[in-house]
Amino acid sequence: MEALLLQVLSGLATGGIYASLALAVVMIYKATHVVNFAQGEMAMFSTYLAWQFIQWGLPYWGAFFLTIAVSFVGGVVIERAVIRPFEAHDALLAVVTVFIGLFLILNAMAGWTWEYTLKSFPSPFPAQAYLGGYLSGHQLGLFGVVLATLAIVYAFFRFTPLGLAMRAAAENPDSSRLVGIRVSWMLALGWGFAAALGAIAGIMVAPLVFLEPNMMGFVLIYAFAGALLGGIDNPWGAVIGGFTMGVLENIMGVYVVGTELKLTVALVIIVGVLVVRPSGVFGKAVVTRV
């Protein structure tokens, strides 16, 4: 029983990372109806930036916030420069291909600049264990950071005029344009927020998995699974789905299929959800007019 509790708690901690990345995925999906396959690599690149800032002597939290700011700008720039030309025509092949191109470029640039060797990433939280030894300081800390981030994101979209404008642009672009919202720029801002969220996820996961160019590969798959489980158009669902995936990953890995097949769990969930209930647990079904 205690072992199970341990798995659940540490699953919730890693689930927080999946939840933030899933939220980033959902943000872009809601605004543009595409899933950003390069989300994980953007997060990885941001994490390398944070590592570099710390190497240059910045204090941890200074590097943390600077990275978030730089990632935000980077996300906006990527949207403006690379994604926007494909905004107008509805060519899925083109958009997904561009995402894959982005994925490869970011991955290669990180490898080129910082080499492919594993790097350890510092944690700002105390190393001792908490809650009767169930959680490490870092796990508890990252849980707090993720919850704080989610609260800020919620407050932003719920209470600020800009957040309202962004929601409106995603929900109904044509009417938003009529009331004077610059929809195209709202999409760019959405990319910025998604990149910033990814940066937080990357910085928080790096002390657990070591920094290397491919570190976000499996995190992104779990985030996708979480987002789909919760409903890809529902931010709350994505967050809950992300946490669920963290717990599920641990429990399935330890008790059911073994650690080797943990990724297969994500595959089964992705395919299963898509087949049984494509809108996810909390999403609403999409109805198209013929």
Added chain:
Amino acid sequence: MNLGWRTLGLLGALVAACLLPFLLSDYRIFQLTLVMVYAIALLGLNILTGFNGQFSLGHGAFYAIGAYTAAILMAHYQVPYWATLPAAAVVCLGAGFLFGLPALRLEGLFLALATLSLAVAMPSILKYRGIAELTGGVQGLVLFKPDAPAFFVKAGLPLNQDQWLYFFTLAVTIVMFVLAWNLLRGRVGRAIVAIRDQPIAARAMGINAAMYKSLTFGVGALYAGVAGALGAIAIQFVAPDSFQVGLSFVFLIGAVIGGIYSISGAVFGAFFVLFVPHISEGISRAAPQAIFGAFLIVFMFVMPVGIAGFLRLASAWARRRTHRSSPVRGEAP
């Protein structure tokens, strides 16, 4: 006239393909063999994604299944190498069809997601301890390179192993391309394209879209599987880590850059993905990947139809210029 030129060009290419193994080093022959292997795999992706509009980021997974089918049959059951190809084809057709069935319900983007997760999970499935006796686990399986049949030596044409494998692959490649051409130019091919362009109208015309889509998925996987089996025979080795998700990306890159809406594009794409890394590897370990990524994005901006599509447009343009004086009309746009 037009057909004549095309036939001449194909014949020229065939003659060149038959002469090359006697002029090049064994390593170059091996590389060209791999180009053909990749061309077969890319052709499968072109049929699936280009012609049928079903997005697959998991083509490498079916390539892996084909490679492992061939390797397991050769290593454990002493099946001759040529007999593993039909086996790999059947296994992958089945696997693709089964994966295609649930995938029917998925629209483009989510199909991409599902296939991507298949590609990501594939190495860990292959490493799974429960089937390690069969698959060789993390170490994989080592195979032997086939010798040329004895009658070639008797006929006074002693081929070495690399040359023989090249001709064997060439024959398979030609068969696969002719089959694809036949499949796509007829009734089935029109149905496949109709489902991509006008899914609802296609259904209204009486096309069983579900059946066609699953079957096309199966056929795409079949091509990947045959290519995988040939690749395993040529490289004489299979291991889980050769089939990472990057392989599926490489296939997508080859298909897009070669021209995903065409048959010949598969050949251009195969040359691109195999030779560009060789040229650029000297710069940095990361350079091939960066170049791939940059090419993908640039092609999507300026030439989304790929090399083959560009050549087609260019020849159509040239034809229009020569025909401008004559009043003959009716060229396809």
